[in-house]
Amino acid sequence: MTTNKKWMDEIAEQAIQVLLSRFWIIKEDDPELYAIIRDRESVIKDFMREKCGFRLIVHRYFIKLEKIPAQAEGWMGIREFQEPLDYVLLCSVLAFLENKSVDDQFLLSQLCEELKLLTPESVKLNWENYVHRKSLIRVLKWMQEMKMIRIIDSNDLLFTHDEKEAEALYEQTVLSRYFMRTYPKDLYRFSSRDEILKADLSDDDSIRRRHQVYRRMLLSPVVYESEMSEEEWLYIKNYRYRIAEDLQKTAGLSLEVYKKTALAVVIDQRSKLHQFPDGKMITALFLQFADEVRHRLATEEVDRTDRGWILLTAVQFEQWLQSCKERFDYGWSKEYKKQSLGKTAKELLHFLIDWKMAKVDDERAIIYLLPAIGRMVGNYPADYKEKHRRNQERSR
Template sequence: MTVSTSTSTSTTTVSTTTTTISALPTDHDVELRRAARALLAHPLLTARDDDFRLVRKHAAELAGWFADQAGWRLTVDAETARLVKKPAALDDATRPARAPKTKVPFTRRRYVLLCLALAALERSESQTTLGRLAEGVLTGATDPALTEAGISFGMGRREERADLVAVVRLLLSWGVLTRVQGDEEAFVADGGNDVLYDVDRRISGGLLATSRGASTVTAASFEERLTALAAEPLPETDDLRLRSLRHAMTRRLLDDPVVYYADLTEAERAYLVSQRVSISRRITELTGLIPEMRAEGISMVDPEDTLTDVRMPEQGTDGHVTLLIATKIATDGSAPTVPELIRFVQAQAKAHASYWRKTATEPAAAADLAEQAVTKLEALNLVARLPDDQGRTRIHPRSALMRFAMAEPTIKKAGAHP
């Protein structure tokens, strides 16, 4: 996830005005950049995607760059392209899977359903139905390990069927399933009107981005299992250690909206400070992202405003609320609690009632609007939720949020020189 801000336009203008004719990108460069950006935005592409042809055309060069700079594996065949991205940080909870239709984050229940659905599809024929998939999920849910964890499933209630349909639609968006006939809405309503799907196992088989098979991990806690799944060999030489640091820092600059030096280990910080120019230059050459380097860290800004899953600022009521809250926290330099922000949103709803959607001005809507805004700012690494001495969670501003601070206007006397 790269950061998208209103300041990127001026950066682009400066850089383009100083470009010489000899440095203009060739058709090859344009295609390669477009293909790389497509993979970063959608690490799983199929032949139905617009940029798949370019990815396949430049597969060798892309695979070499991602392997050398980020340690990511790219596999491309006649129908699919899969960039196996490994995150630099395993504790980032700001990027959940979301229901394609409602954009609601997946719950624990939906994640378990997703795993059970994929397991059922591995045993299915090349075609399956929603009803058969539901039966496979229910069978898998009888596993004693799930029962001991207090997890159970049924399809008797509308909410339960809606959870399965959210999983199915996520699989549809990935290309694991292709709808042949029918619609899921009737299944949600009353469990009827079965839906027929084609199953693509080439795609489902490439979904896991792990260093080892999940069945080989015996760790007890979730954190330990996740660490084991993503673990890579420890570097034994100085060259391997430097390569490991290059991979880690490139991953963070490609994926994170802001990389703060304070969040890095001592070795990572020393490496990034010394290599930030060369690393950011290589990223810019491939992707077009522009580095913004500050004393606190680095952000790769997208002048095209497309290579990001969270935008700031953004139009609409939700975007306006997020911008107002960002401005308030940055300007005040405070660390408010969520209840304080809810009261702030309620006051702003009265002031902007003619511009916001009608439901947003209802008193009960302020809590959802405030929470959504804080979640977005947290995903952009602009704020952090931290407890205070009394156990209350406060929303602390991070350095990059200061770009949204409002200064007091300067009023000049008539006739004064500008």
Template sequence: MTTLEELFNRRWIVRDYDKELYYRVRDQLPKYQKFLQEKLDYPVIITPQLIKLEKIPGEAESWMGIQDFSSKLEYQFFCLILMFLEDLDAGQQFVLSELTEYLQVQFPKGSLKWENYTNRRLLIRTIKYCFQEQLMLRHDGAESDYLSDQTQDVLYENTGLSRYFVRRFSQPITDMNSLKDRSAIGDIELDEERGYLRRQRIYRKLVMEMAVYKTDQTDEDFIYIKNYRRILEHDFNELFQAQLHIHKNSAYIVLDEEASLGTTFPDRSNLSEVILLINRFIRDKVRNGQWQANDNDQINVSQLEFLNLVTECKQRYRANFTKKLRDLSSQDFFQSVTDLMQRFNMIRLDEVSRSVTIYPICGKIIGLYEDEDEEGERDDDTNEDE
């Protein structure tokens, strides 16, 4: 991978874990600084310990959370663990009981009980995420022992990286009550350079999101993409080995086979194959006139209609799915599919109206088995993405 790809694919590059990569990136970074600063406004943190590219989205989306977390309590635990670690020196050791006592004090009195198995389980999941992100190390003991017996202890070490995990803000965040408050700060800071702000937002969207969709005829961001397509194409082709595809109502960055830029779709998972097949089903329904796209190339159907489509796909191709996917109930299978499709901004579920909005990307990237025709007839189990 190139230096730029390494920075985008990792949270940070830690010298103690990969000295060769650390020094290679540090030496090559100057030739990318202009692009990172002018087009993305992404700060680069360089210390003797690490190199980190602050990757900021153009707009906050629901799928941009921590995928390992499934509850608000885990986010609460994680933020408090970061605070706990920040008060420790790098290399300083501590035991789990110190951490649990600290967490208990931060919650309203009596609201956090470690006798509750679910609380212990969510804490352990949060700690494992801290291991994954190199925030702390385990020296002795096992979390599984604490899970079954809250009196068991585990010895940890603070790596010192926690102080670089949270992005530094230019203004105090204590008065912020929502993501809109945070976004407003960026607008205020750059209000005198609106073109500069728009350019950064567009580059961030193209880098961080699967697709950029036009919202209406006066969408200035999409107009910018069309007007400056040559510059955008040059930058992404030169720096990321990627092509810019612009359609009537959407724009995409399509990576070359040898390129790597964070999480991509499709990957090698069986669930990605399933979604490619579902996208083919969606396109067929549009071609057959069963579903209609609006002026923005979006399709609105009921959740029941979409559930029926997903179920039909599973029934037709279940022999090619992994045992784990085959054994899922129709509702659980639907949940797995829609969770991933929402994460990649392919669909959006509205639980109030019980509807599904299908975005144009579903018609752009579909899956077929190599000997399969448009009617779904096939002979063997090999597949090819179209």
């Protein structure tokens, strides 16, 4: 029997971290976690509704926190997807499933025929096209991983090579009904992406402002004054101590507010949240590049905007990376040591953009390095280079 605790404790804090990090918690996969969240449903639901305007769905089979961002950002896409067509097909498959009952089964061939009718005419879906077949396989594989459909019998991998030789039997689950959130009106009546994002916001200015600020702080790596309304930034400045208290007691986060930047930082490394930096090589490259940026700022004149953004051309960006490579590449992986500087620069820039540490002005061909890039740097320990040299000599 659950007691449904009505106060925030350490377990509720960890539950909120999981809810912020994962799309949903499936009871069959995580029965203990499901029970913990269910036990603290009241306090979690109250906080999320009051501070963020988020809806907590507690279903007999799963729990889902509907996390609606204050603004759409590039990193928010489905990482397994590679083309816009993947998203088109995902929506079309969901439309196909709407006409079926939970546990209904369907054939891959049946789905393919229906998708020709459900996708927009502009797509010109053609299953003889390898790119179209590959896109559908990505979508169906991801939907299986998300437990929206389950595969009963299949040789669907053949579909990648030949549409006529492949067949598969799938079954719909209850989760497919809850992937899309509900809207106050039909989607075709919205005129823009921003209008969809703001559809559930309160008409009350003070409530709407609070929800937008907390959504930014909980879902974005960093927030800048330039991307917010004046009222939202003033809310952060004026209520920073209240926001800091809320973030710490509910999600284990520490609020940092600077002149034109604010971000929430994980306090305990045992946190369930997606943490940065991680152990990937590209992250190490970033930390070393950030050290190079600080070195340049301290030793030479660097072009900056009135917001404090650093202006670089693509050539300058590669030159700074080249300098970084000369200082640190003895600790880089074999892949990054061998690949071209241009490819590494492209990967690093994409990484910086995802984490809101850079943005690109394509019209002016300018790269802006944003203030968050100065929040952390990385370097090797003083004796690392010598140890690395000795290890290489032993391996020869």
